[in-house]
Amino acid sequence: MKSVFLLFPAALGLLAAPAAAQSRHPFSSRDSVTKQGYTLVFINLDSALAPVTKQRMTDAFFKVYPLEAKRFNPKTRRKVTFFVNPAYTGVAATDNGLVDYNPTWLREHPEDIDVVTHEVMHLVQAYPPDSAPGWLTEGIADYARYVYGVNNQAGNWKLPDYKAGQRYTNSYRITARFLVWLGQHGHPQLVNQLDAAARTRTYSPGIWQQKTGKTLDELWAAYAAQPAVQLTYR
Numbered sequence: 001m002k003s004v005f006l007l008f009p010a011a012l013g014l015l016a017a018p019a020a021a022q023s024r025h026p027f028s029s030r031d032s033v034t035k036q037g038y039t040l041v042f043i044n045l046d047s048a049l050a051p052v053t054k055q056r057m058t059d060a061f062f063k064v065y066p067l068e069a070k071r072f073n074p075k076t077r078r079k080v081t082f083f084v085n086p087a088y089t090g091v092a093a094t095d096n097g098l099v100d101y102n103p104t105w106l107r108e109h110p111e112d113i114d115v116v117t118h119e120v121m122h123l124v125q126a127y128p129p130d131s132a133p134g135w136l137t138e139g140i141a142d143y144a145r146y147v148y149g150v151n152n153q154a155g156n157w158k159l160p161d162y163k164a165g166q167r168y169t170n171s172y173r174i175t176a177r178f179l180v181w182l183g184q185h186g187h188p189q190l191v192n193q194l195d196a197a198a199r200t201r202t203y204s205p206g207i208w209q210q211k212t213g214k215t216l217d218e219l220w221a222a223y224a225a226q227p228a229v230q231l232t233y234r
């Protein structure tokens with residue numbers, strides 16, 4: 001989804017910010033759930049948020065975050081805050097342990113529960129600034145949404161068919177589909193390798209060739225020539 005991965009910490013990343021907004025807001029709720037070592041603090045400033053939506057977002061968190069963490073980064077943070085924030089006008093954004101959600105988006109797209117799956121993957125990624133190109137960061141987050149999503153089918157969220165003119169730099173679902181294809185064409189570890197490199201500041205454009213024997217452009221050309229991929233959605 002459209003989201004800003006790295007906000008300036010002064011914007012909304014600091015936990016003090018929602019706390020301050022919460023205290024002066026006419027409606028607010030805050031609760032905290034801990035399961036199997038992970039804690040979700042849920043702050044909601046939207047009185048109209050459907051309880052079922054809040055519950056589904058919470059359930060998605062406890063289902064997908066441990067799976068994403070286990071595969072990519074077991075040391076990811078244990079405590080996460082969801083902030084349903086009427087002042088936030090994007091879809092969702094993640095920084096510093098806090099995920100902002102736009103309540104209007106949630107109301108108008110009640111099946112888009114896997115916006116959670118995408119956003120919390122950004123927490124697992126925890127890439128230092130400028131350690132990976134933005135298109136790859138977002139492509140991996142949508143790859144995780146594809147693999148671990150709980151409601152993509154009902155949410156009508158799909159990886160788009162390949163079309164001439166696409167590039168891996170298109171980001172989000174277009175890049176994610178390329179990553180799925182790579183996994184099905186001889187490189188099942190590649191997403192893990194790219195993700196680990198980005199987190200440890202060892203990503204460079206040469207990593208594609210180091211890990212696969214082909215440059216990124218060569219891999220993309222092979223994909224464009226034979227883009228068929230097996231896809232299943234939950």
Ligand SMILES: [Zn+2]
Pocket residue numbers: 001002003004005118119122138141
């Ligand atoms: Zn994102």
